[in-house]
Amino acid sequence: MEFLSFNVSSKSLTLKKRDALPKPATNEVRIKVAYSGICGTDLHILEGSFPCKEDGPLILGHEFVGTIDEVGSEVTVFKIGQRVAVDPNNGCNKCDHCHNANYHYCAYGGINNTIGIFKDGGWATHALVPETQIYLIPDEIEMHQAVLTEPLSCMAHGWDRINPVNVGNKVLIMGAGIIGLLWACLLHLHGLRKTVTISEPQQKRRELASNLDLDYKVKNPTELKEEFDLAVDCCGNAPAMEKAMSFLGHGGRLCVFGVANPKAKLSIEPFQVYKKELSIIGVIVNPYSFCKGLALVQAMSEQYLNYNKLGIKIFSLSQYKEALDALKKGDISKAVFKL
Known part of the structure; x- marks a missing residue:
């Protein structure tokens, strides 16, 4: 062995x-x-x-x-x-x-x-x-x-946590590592098209995101200006999450999916949470969603x-x-x- x-x-x-x-x-x-x-x-x-x-x-x-x-x-x-x-x-x-x-x-x-x-x-x-x-x-x-299957089963749990996500919602994906790329594919599978933006500071990873041919906007974080209904963190970077909070519109949600350093801190403005009715949603592992992960592999295999x-x-x-x-x-x- x-x-x-x-x-x-x-x-x-x-x-x-x-x-x-x-x-x-x-x-x-x-x-x-x-x-x-x-x-x-x-x-x-x-x-x-x-x-x-x-x-x-x-x-x-x-x-x-x-x-x-x-x-x-x-x-x-x-x-x-x-x-x-x-x-x-x-x-x-x-x-x-x-x-x-x-x-x-x-x-x-x-x-x-x-x-x-x-x-x-x-x-x-x-x-x-x-x-x-x-x-x-x-x-x-x-x-x-x-x-x-294992990462997709965690995403299946995340999908359940953040729903409803409707066609037409403006979604920001933070990070174009493998998890950000798979989240982009998952959103595309569920019918979201031109309203998704992938934010990534590394040029190589931005090129990977563009090569998925999903017709999504791929930007450097410094280029972000618009408001979003949902931001999905796939990088575990606290400063990036703080910035994403400022881009959320009324009723906006931040999904913390990436694994941050246990010592990292996130600063928020409680008045903005109150005024906009913002939500922060955590996602950890894959409780009873492994079958859903296998189903996603089956549904996504050929195209994604x-x-x-x-x-x-x-x-x-x-x-x-x-x-x-x-x-x-x-x-x-x-x-x-x-x-």
């Missing part, structure tokens, strides 16, 4: 090999990983600005798909050979939050127990996953597209999930330094490991 080991104390990655494959517990399956994505959250973990497992080695990677190659003795639904996508999040199923279908608020689950952040994940040839956290991939979905247009590049696990470097430089929008 080949895997990337993250040393929590030194914030360093090392490619390692293990002779014996891990054995699944009674309620787990072992997945032979096909594709595993690098998320912006992973970059924050590597730089030490996002919480993760506090001690010992960790295999990162919370966006991955593959084929089941061994099952635990109590696994009844899934079989060896099936293609599956992994939902890295769950809940304790005991607390009030879980009982109210809000496991993403759970102190012991949600973002506090994510596979690839607090438990070993998919930056490896094989991974162990509870049976309750895997989903069959429909035959018509390609595996390299299915690896986008083209790796070349989205700026996604495939790397081998041994090329992890090149992958991380390309992401940090902004040469690509996303890196995906092919195992």
Whole structure:
């Protein structure tokens, strides 16, 4: 087994090999990983600005798909050979939050127990996953597209949080990294056309956004002047969110989807919130929306999930330094490991 080991104390990655494959517990399956994505959250973990497992080695990677190659003795639904996508999040199923279908608020689950952040994940040839956290991939979905299910499932939750979003609404997307590009595609899928603006300071990323051919306006943040009904933050940058608040019209909403540094601060003018009836909406992970994420992959695959247009590049696990470097430089929008 080949895997990337993250040393929590030194914030360093090392490619390692293990002779014996891990054995699944009674309620787990072992997945032979096909594709595993690098998320912006992973970059924050590597730089030490996002919480993760506090001690010992960790295999990162919370966006991955593959084929089941061994099952635990109590696994009844899934079989060896099936293609599956992994939902890295769950809940304790005991607390009030879980009982109210809000496991993403759970102190012991949600973002506090994510596979690839607090438990070993998919930056490896094989991974162990509870049976309750895997989903069959429909035959018509390609595996390299299915690896986008996890981010799209988070966006499906975000879509539910910000609705209604009507055709004709003026929408500002802040950031043209992979999440901003996928949000642009999602809005286009739902019928929004010429009323969407993508704001991005980096020239390379503005070119990627333009290459999507969605007929959206792509601007440097310094060029923004008009009012918007909705602003979707996809960069986690507090100054950008502050600026976006000033562009919101009456009844406007700011959706905080990007992951900001936990120490970042946002200043707002309460009088403007009162006067304009503004709203700030947070979105965290993907509670019970993984099926919706798979459905989005199926609906978007042919027209929207083209790796070349989205700026996604495939790397081998041994090329992890090149992958991380390309992401940090902004040469690509996303890196995906092919195992």
